Amino acid sequence: MSNAAAKAFAKPDMADLPAQLAAAPASAAEARARFFNSGNAFNIKLPPVPGGLFTAEPARALLADASTGFIACDQSAALGCAFPATTPLMLARYAVVAPGGRLAVDFCATGSIWYVIAGAGQADCAGERLAFGPGDVLLLPGAPAEIRAGAGRVVLWVVTNEPQLALDGDLPPDAAHRPVAPVHYPAAEIARQVEIIYDHAQNAETSGIALIFSCDTQAAARNILPSLTLSLNTLPAGEHQRAHRHNSAAITLVVQGEGCHSLVDGARCPWSPWATLVTPPGAPHSHHNGGGERALFLIVQDGGLHYHARTMGFSFLA
Numbered sequence: 625m626s627n628a629a630a631k632a633f634a635k636p637d638m639a640d641l642p643a644q645l646a647a648a649p650a651s652a653a654e655a656r657a658r659f660f661n662s663g664n665a666f667n668i669k670l671p672p673v674p675g676g677l678f679t680a681e682p683a684r685a686l687l688a689d690a691s692t693g694f695i696a697c698d699q700s701a702a703l704g705c706a707f708p709a710t711t712p713l714m715l716a717r718y719a720v721v722a723p724g725g726r727l728a729v730d731f732c733a734t735g736s737i738w739y740v741i742a743g744a745g746q747a748d749c750a751g752e753r754l755a756f757g758p759g760d761v762l763l764l765p766g767a768p769a770e771i772r773a774g775a776g777r778v779v780l781w782v783v784t785n786e787p788q789l790a791l792d793g794d795l796p797p798d799a800a801h802r803p804v805a806p807v808h809y810p811a812a813e814i815a816r817q818v819e820i821i822y823d824h825a826q827n828a829e830t831s832g833i834a835l836i837f838s839c840d841t842q843a844a845a846r847n848i849l850p851s852l853t854l855s856l857n858t859l860p861a862g863e864h865q866r867a868h869r870h871n872s873a874a875i876t877l878v879v880q881g882e883g884c885h886s887l888v889d890g891a892r893c894p895w896s897p898w899a900t901l902v903t904p905p906g907a908p909h910s911h912h913n914g915g916g917e918r919a920l921f922l923i924v925q926d927g928g929l930h931y932h933a934r935t936m937g938f939s940f941l942a
């Protein structure tokens with residue numbers, strides 16, 4: 625047989641097959657089956673996770689006449705997600721509560737991580753009341769909650785794993801299965817813990833000087849939620865954090881720092897007050913403090929999932 629004839633009788637490439645259905649389904653359950661193959665099941669092309677800074681959102685949240693509500697850092701269109709998302713598994717928002725106002729919270733999430741940017745008030749959740757002030761961190765379980773402002777306006781930054789649960793079409797755990805209870809980390813205690821760290825030396829493998837937040841039920845994993853990690857990273861004046869990469873995505877809130885910037889996958893991202901920085905998974909990145917004071921930046925990662933799956937892949941690049 626000639627080469628031309630052989631090509632004419634060659635089998636078609638399995639990668640070109642569309643999804644296959646049952647030939648003669650005997651029930652609705654059988655009719656729902658779909659079949660792929662080793663040539664076409666693993667070649668899905670997803671949009672990359674965009675890096676960069678959200679600056680317009682905090683500016684809107686900090687306006688004197690900002691109304692009560694949420695301002696999302698939403699990249700769902702760029703990610704090709706059918707639900708709001710900052711990264712594939714996390715969603716960051718700014719929350720505003722007018723003086724004396726109330727904000728109802730009912731996220732479809734395992735829990736929510738809050739940082740108080742401005743104002744004082746209280747959070748009611750799962751039968752507990754947490755009185756908060758500027759610089760405090762709150763962990764709330766996936767349960768209905770209410771944020772109340774005192775005499776002044778309250779502005780907060782909040783990150784959840786809503787996209788993770790939306791992907792699964794899942795519901796948050798009920799009262800009997802919630803992995804965390806409300807936790808309050810006051811600003812004064814956070815500052816004390818940071819100074820304890822500064823009184824101790826680093827070794828060659830330490831990835832910067834950071835305070836890691838956890839709670840009684842998550843202490844064994846050293847996470848704040850089963851799938852999320854939270855750290856307050858610091859940089860002394862004039863120093864930088866070594867370039868590194870990891871497979872978790874990161875969402876960073878700029879808390880304090882003048883003359884600072886981050887390099888994310890080769891792009892320079894100058895810091896501005898309360899901006900949100902997105903670091904895509906696997907992207908090389910570093911943080912630089914060119915100012916005269918200690919820099920502070922709060923980082924939420926979907927690291928709990930990667931630690932559990934043994935896929936964090938952290939490595940220094942220089």
